[in-house]
Amino acid sequence: MTDATQPRPDRVVLMNPGPVMTDDRVRTALSGPDLCHREPEFSELLTRVRHKTTLAVGGDERHTSVILTGSGTSAVEAAISSAVPDGGGLLVVDNGHYGERFQHIAAAHGIRTHRLGLGWATPVDPAAVAAALAADPGLTHMGLVHHETSSGMLNDVSALTRIAHEHGRTVILDAVSSVGAERLSLAEDGVDWLAGSANKCLEGAPGLAFVSTSRTAFEGLAAAPRRGYYLDLHRHYTAQEKAVAPAFTPGIPAYYAFEAALDLALAEGSVARHARYTALALQLRAGLEEIGLELLLQPAHRAASLTAVSLPEGMAFGELHRGLRAEGFVIYSAQEQLAQDWFRLSTMGRMTAEDVDRFLAALSGLMRDGA
Incomplete structure (x- = not known):
């Protein structure tokens, strides 16, 4: 992962499931x-x-x-x-x-x-x-x-x-x-x-x-x-x-x-895009589990473009959203019955592996600061 002390990125990375970041x-x-x-x-x-x-x-x-x-x-x-x-x-x-x-x-x-x-x-x-x-x-x-x-x-x-x-x-x-x-x-x-x-x-x-x-x-x-x-x-x-x-x-x-x-x-072709989305999702999920967060679904049932993940212990969604927004990332709340314990992260759109690394570093930093 990249160092979370690096300057905030110029662009905002949308991790909500649409609207997505688009190509120039x-x-x-x-x-x-x-x-x-x-x-x-x-x-x-x-x-x-x-x-x-x-x-x-x-x-x-x-x-x-x-x-x-x-x-x-x-x-x-x-x-x-x-x-x-x-x-x-x-x-x-x-x-x-x-x-x-x-x-x-x-x-x-x-x-x-x-x-x-x-x-x-x-x-x-x-x-x-x-x-x-x-x-x-x-x-x-x-x-x-x-x-x-x-x-x-x-x-x-x-x-x-x-x-x-x-x-x-x-x-x-x-x-x-x-x-x-x-x-x-x-x-x-x-x-x-x-x-x-x-x-x-x-x-x-x-x-x-x-x-x-x-x-x-x-x-x-x-x-x-x-x-x-x-x-x-x-x-x-x-x-x-x-x-x-x-x-x-x-x-x-x-x-x-x-x-x-x-x-x-x-x-790009449907096979290649599916592979691109899948690679980003797997990268994100591995990093989330590495920092101790739980994923909602078993691997066989997960879509290639969105991950539902547990909120960090002791941290409400609003606090997490504000902290990550300040670092240049927009995350998405879970809905209704899942909202209390989970939030959602999309890897749709023109997201990159570097974006995912920076996100994981920012999230990890917020979790350390809130511990």
Whole structure:
């Protein structure tokens, strides 16, 4: 580790799970020219971003993507409210805060659900999922979070999607915190509806989200219920695919940045980015354990981009946050039932091994000073 007495770094290292530190080329792209969204130049940009997004999520010629101006949650809500038919139902696989959010979104739209509450930081039992689907044929869809960032839990998308399909159900996947970092393929994993964000592990700027699925599924929304207006996926798909224009005024600077980020992601490749994120996470986790802190999950269940770690003995999160912020690091609190004893550290974005070393030195110094 580097010496904690070195001068404070010039940049602030974001260890929160989005927004993330971005490449200089992404930040530069934000200052692109002013542009009317009804002009051909934006139509061309929209078409490129949709295509590159589909490639980034592992889609093929059967698939496409719709881009939304909003946070990742807007994409999840758009998928749930648009895809579940009248008279349908949603099995919510809930092992954390964002699984619980599936439940709240469905309830807001009057969609019937069965909530398979497994408990926070609890691995999903495939047999329980199969039993829940078998017991209620009216559950037409299954909602699943890939990376449950409340705990850092990575759920097995491929295995659980296979179970859903064996029971004739459609999968809606919250991949907001996983796409770009984890092994995930819309085509190979058989995911039916995938909701993601331009930020987080795709390393774009905040402000854009997307839903990816087959062209056939998007076309099928013509007969689906209209539960909302702004988040009606059929409205967005029709505008973007047929008119090659946005349904509403988009966040144009975020599009410039997202295209730059997608170019970087596609050039790096999903395997290499997963390896980069994994190496940083392993470096961080080894250092945390070396200074005596406990990690929440067993190694087999940990995502590549976030670590839930115990608070140092005798130190509240607010004190820890202030001390590390003064050293140039932003950390993230745990949520709800985990907040008293744990905090979270992301290794998303353009973080480096040197950043991790400096962080561990700063944290170790604070723990010594507080002892």
